[in-house]
Amino acid sequence: MSTKRQFLKLGVALSLGLAAFGLTGVAEAWEPKKPIQFVIMAGKGGGADKMARLLQSVVEKNKWSSKPLSPINKPGGSGAEALVHLKNAKDPDHTIMVTLNSFYTTPMRQPKLGVDITKFTPVARMAEDTFLLWVNKDSGITNVDQFVAAAKKAGNNWIMAGTGKLQEDQLLTDFLNAAYGLNMKYIPYKGGGKVAKQLAGNHANSTVNNPSEQEGFYAAGTTVALAGFTDNRLEMFPDAPTFKELGKDFVYYMQRSVVGAPGMSADAAAYYKALFAKVFKSPEWAKYRKKKSLQGDLLQGDALMAYWKKERAIHRAMLKKMGAL
């Protein structure tokens, strides 16, 4: 019985391998020689971690890589530890990382690290995560106007919970404060899940969570999405307008990208690019993107580097405005 099943598995693996071979059509030039270090720039259980483990499992399930991706979380210093680890990687051909927007801000805020992100190897932008403005249902608020009125009335006692200090959530809070003349109090928490819980328990008045962080409470009707920081309305939240529609031209995304260590050989980079392009096209990834309202197309190579440079300039300007640089 078990040998039979093993044969079956072998057969499936072989045919999949052949299919992959047929698709790429080129003889594999470079193959990993050992397990690939898959650094995650965030802690266990968070959004980036969940996504990284999904990517790993898609690769593993389809046997697209001859050696496994072995994930390691390096959340220290808002990603500083992960960036330095990549910069100093002894074997850049076997070191890749899942990254987010602290990829731009952390090297700016901690210049002592000596990290230059343009030296890193762009592999693939897998998605852009979105942000929405959320309130608890008990507040009775259903649109941005009511939100602004309530927050204005509460003044400094209006609590906005967010992830980390001087990171995405605070950038958005500062935008809202400036755009609507509010004085909300920003309280940093350690992860998006904790933030979502503060709102659901009525310990905070509003948040700017990703859809994936709020989906459970949203589905249960505990929390309400008021508006999105996106270009177009999200399929999952048809009633939430974008801030663009409301006349405030502000769009903000969180990149979900895979980056290679600086100094990675061109052959290895090509291998990872092909690997993650395959993952991007997989039905599992498409399903996950849809479920989490992820946006953004696949970006690779020079296009991804150009995107980083553009985003870095935007973040530098934002941090300067906040007085954090």
Added chain:
Amino acid sequence: MEILGHLLDGFLVAFEPLNLLLVVIGVAVGLFIGAMPGLGSVNGVAILLPMTFLVPPTSAVIFLAAIYYGAMYGGAISSIMLGIPGASTAVATTFDGRPMALKGLADKALIAAALASFFGGTISILLFTGFAPALAHVALDFGDPEIFALMLLAFATFVGLGGDDIPKTIFSICIGLVFSSVGMDIISGEPRLVFFDIIGFMHGINFLVLAIGIYGIGEMMWTIEVTRGNPKMSEAVVTVERTVSALRELLSTWKTALMGSVLGFFVGILPAAGATPGSLMAYGVAKMTSRKPEEFGKGEVAGVVAPEAANNAASTGAMLPMLTLGIPGSPTTAILLGGMVIWGLTPGPRLFLDETEFVWGLTASLYAANLFAVVINICFIPVFLWMLKMPFTVLAPIIFVLCLVGGYAPTQDMHDIWLMLGFGVGGYLLRKLDYPLAPAVLAIVLGPIAEPALRQSLMISNGDFSIFVTRPISGPITIIAIILIFLPVFQFIRKRSKKNAEAGSI
């Protein structure tokens, strides 16, 4: 009645051959992962997560729950046998489990731990079955002031833990709390206490690095020195007679076990708390309510029963907010949550309505996992005891090697290994001068929960401390905690003045 019907359906799911097989394998794997110093249920669940995509979601979560349960049992094994807590949840088990093993009562300690875990597991699953959706909302009511009050209570139940030397005990608590603040200050967003700009301090000082250093290296060196390299701890044997007498003695601790189970379950439900504070508080309460508190720390069986019942109960409790609200109560449940999302299940209140097969299959498999864990665990006790019979010069280097790989596994950073050696040597030198070290280990676990909660609370209240006593839940907890903290101080002063009075009269 409806619940019973669902549960029956659940058992039919759990006892499908594939699921039953997964429960048995999961428990056995979990037991070994948990018994390994440095690896706990988080590692087991995280690492085996990708392998579960081969089976249907219900089977997958049953498998992971079995690993989770097995690892909770396994944590006690390394606490008792090696004196190294395999995970933070098993710290309190070392306090009395280790002395029991040194007295040649390792078999009794292991049986006590296994049965207490079983008891705690059973009580908590009963509570889970009966009250799951209703209890979930308790978790949401806990904001920052409540969490800080709870941490205060955890410390309070532990004031009596240290030795007789008060300044050294306070010193130990404080150094643990200071070490826990190394890394990133999330409130100000600044790196903090990054000594000599060494990048490895950026991720903070992992609890396991301190615990393995102190218990795995420092305590081992101390044992070698004190016993001149020949400790006698291999006398435990398993005989029917001994087992029966152990069971008889265990029967008398049922009240402690019940207290530990209920306390553990409720603390486990609360987000951010998890099983570690639950087991510590159960130990503290057991000591406080015991008729012979002076026996605690010297090998009292109730000191093993209380934390073990509590940590297993808490691990079930932690699943509750995860399933019903999508809030993980511990790192392990956070990973389980991630898994559920990947399988296409959305945790939240609707889960109990939409996915009844999944929910009740899981609940039933918790009963099954609990039963198999206790059976497998007890069957392995002779094997563990045989390991202890090895000469110490064989056991010691193997433990050191386990510490090395176990210390490396969580962060995969050699920096942490050097730090571990430093803590081991420092711990050994301080241990010789009667500095109690357990408070430091506790402090490094609770510190990262307590400090942000304190500061976030004060931000909410604009810096007003009254927030801790004026809120309906945090108020009573804070007041009880403060009374408990000052109780020993009053006792100490009274004893002092009595002594002085006596001295004066002579």
Added chain:
Amino acid sequence: MRRAELVTAVLMAAFSIYLMWKSAELEVGWVPDEGPGGGAWPFWLAAVMLACTVWIIINWFRKSTAPAQSTARYMDSYAMNMFLLVGGGLFVMIGLVHFIGMYGAIPIFLVYYLRILGRHSWTLTLSTSIGAPVVVFFFFDIAMRIDLPKGYLEPLFFPLYDIFL
């Protein structure tokens, strides 16, 4: 023992002061409307540590604790030997990991400990020294997917990866 108690207390006092100074890189005072600053928690706890060491030193002068009264040597010759041989062995093993990886350092440490310190037979020594790394490899590298450091011995593992991963 008596002298060691005082020396340790003074060293710990110095360490507390260092921690306070290091914590003061962040705001240690009260931020209006916010509560304590980022450095306050470690700063004031280190201050309590300092107070405790002063208390320990006072106890030392009053000879009110056991270590402050004891006339035994802090480190007798057995303790010193053990400390150097065991602690030194661990130090060398960890150092070696950087060069020859876990799988080079562990067997060397086991041979050193079992044969030289433990005086066990070569059969036991070699079977343990070879068995332990094999078990560790299959448990950590293969089953748990935790890539332990290999140092310069890494190329030797490539064929193993090809077979087992």
